[in-house]
Amino acid sequence: MTIRSSIPTTLASLAVWVGLVSACSPERPPEAQQAPARSIPVDTLTHAAWSRRAVIYEVNVRQYTPEGTLRAIEPHLARLKSLGVDVIWLMPVQPIGRKNRKGVMGSYYSISDYTAINPELGTMADFDSLVAAAHREGLKVLLDWVPNHTAFDHPWITQHRDWYVTRADGTVINARDNEGHDTDWTDVAELNYGNPALRQAMIDAMRWWLEHGHVDGFRCDVAGGVPLDFWMQARAELRKVRPDLFMLAEAEDPRLHAAFDMTYGWELHHLLNDVARGKRSAPALDAYFARQDSVFGRDAYRLYFTSNHDENSWNGSEFERMGANAQPAFVLAATVRGSMPLLYTGQEVSLRKRLRFFEKDTVDWHGPSLAPFYHALFDLKHRHQALANGAEGGDQTTVHTAAGDRVYVFARARGSDVVVVALNFGDAPVSAAYRDLRAPGAFTDWFSRAPVALPAAGTIDIPAHGYRVLVR
Template sequence: MIQQFLITILVIIGICSCNTNTKTEKATPIVKKQQPEIDIASAVIYEVNIRQYSPEGTFKKFTDDIPKLKELGVKVLWLMPIYPISKTKSKGTLGSYYAVSNYKAVNPEFGTENDLKELIKTAKSSGMYVILDWVANHTGWDHHWIKEHPEYYTKDANDNITHTPDTDWTDVADLNYDNKGLRTAMFEAMQYWVKNYDIDGFRCDVAGMVPTDFWKSTISNLRKEKPLFMLAEAWEPELQEAGFDMGYSWDTHHLFNEIAQSKKTTTDLKKHLKNLDTLYNGDHIVMNFITNHDENSWNGTVTERMGDAATTMLALAYFVDGMPLIYSGQEYGLNKRLRFFEKDTIPKIKGDTWKLLASLSKIKNENKALHITNTTSNLTILDDNAYSSVLTLQRTTDSNEIIYISNLSKKPVSITPAFQGTFLNAFTDKEMVIKKDTVLQLSPWQYYILIKKT
């Protein structure tokens, strides 16, 4: 259990929101709910696909690489489900990680309990949290509750247990949260990992499909054991009100894809960023991403979905309010769809993507204007309405101003920037002077991150 907080915990919480005035807000660190004792102000979260991370697909092989991830600013490790997988009605050769057959055991394909504990120990010594993927909406058909507690499950008119309605998830059995016994059993299963493995929280699969009141009571009771970081696979603000610390910025992600595919415009993105102010409160965090396990396997690689716009969107995901996500293999420029129900593997050669992620993390760490805060948003959309494809964002604190400007289109554009001053190019450290009459040429999908000189 994490020791009582005898030091000031710089856990900084923010929102993914935006305003259109230029008022500077001070980035004030806060303690929200009960958090583990690391500073997440500039943190990156890393999604760990143990099965596909290495040819061996083991905890040990991933543990070897944990220190390397510090180069990318990773402070939260999200382990995709590490539990035994149901074989009954399973899909493919190996089945889905999300068809859990035992909530209190380790998948032997990945290694032993001690291997997992060593992974957690290594991560903590590297200054990282470890959160487990939790599948509360359904179980695999081999789960012992099927026989021991059929009352825990949703049933059809003939009293047969069913898979989750309105889905093709035939490999899982739907859980019924009208049953109080299920709620208690689910809480106890989550508590098992907190007590026995000292994990730092959970990423909760399809959290919006589980009753919000269950999450509210369960998260509150889990936090009696120790501080926890809770991520909901959902965008709904009410889940953060119920105790989750962070949710998915799905709409932002979808807009990134649609703009890259010329289906939406910069105007749509600006409207969305402004609208986020009405959705989230000041202590909400959103997770920004250009890929994850679902996107990669089912909707396409970053290159397939975003093409030449990929690096521009990646930089934007680091610039807007929230916490950026890296999915296993993304750091190595993964350019294939990982098979979901079969063994696969990722490339392990550092290249341009690794360098870019390291640079973006360094920029985020060193510029407090990009840190997650509990204030109203310090992000401003600068007035560049004269250019339909140009996005100019400004984030400020009392002592730090940073600009993101990009051409979100396939055509070059010549503009007069909506800001002036002397700046440093965040990637090259070269000085750029922007005057009232400066004309800036932007190639297709070109972007700059500029730090105001003081």
């Protein structure tokens, strides 16, 4: 679902401890409010070992193939593995509600049955086959989970009216976003997490997919619209079934890392859009990373990207938003501290159109291939400890240049492993004079394989709308 970016502005104390406060808006009824606050340490989660250098790929099942089915995804798995993908995230596969439906096919996020398969996508046997095939390829599978709301014709609406947030006249309200704001999501009904029975039913449904669907974890939609203490409870119960459970929150609140391995990097995404278009200067990135370091724990994973299903459908492809700077933007997103990079359906073939959200709109797989570019970056991440996710990755330092406000250079270092990334968002090539490189010496250009000497102070050539990645 489309959300607003939200990072609390006074969270310096979260470097060690955070208070558990309600994720619900004060406008909600008292019964929908969260339990009393208690202190929670940051960085207490144990991430699955397989996640430490992982790359994630979002699969839009409906639009991926002409068939738009789960079975039709299977032939693509070997290609995704060879691209360097480690995790596939499947957009919601459950049946879509018909009441208040948007468009012909409806929103993936308007679910009418949590433990069934949308017949337009196939059967449970097809889902099982896809997950088993993914696991044989060494791929992990995350299922997109929609806990904040259901379709208006979900059976719970009539069976358990008190599981929903209602108006004074008893009617159920449509869903709100991560910050509790009203939305135009008129096809979905807001759930009431003040009800213990609803909480348990939601955990039971998630457990069902671990036990019967054999998924490896969940990407949780509008996660900030659900109380944090629910997520704490859910994680504890679900890890009894799958100890290496992985949880991704579609939200940006640092407090969510008490229950989630990874949160969205919406703020960086929007900043990269602005830097790419020249609306912000590249040095603005320094302020962003300094702020992140002050509010997120060192072992917090962040999902960084240049596209996803929301951005593509509602705001345009990365080429529409970033123009010729789409590739240097992705290089940054894939190499900065904390990042688990995301690739969205079709980006590897330069997908330039906005995929329709409520209708069938198949990806054209005949676009110019960017597979070598993405494969090289994912291979870089897999091979270099400095780029590992979370606390196992290296420190990040800015390399200061005199090349103007369209150039950004930084280094990542963990022990003897050093990666220097130089980006040029400008229209002309530059020979960037730099200083204070903390780990000078002999490097190799990752993309050309040419040897490069980098003294503590010197120059580095960067093409227009381009990048250099130097490794040692």
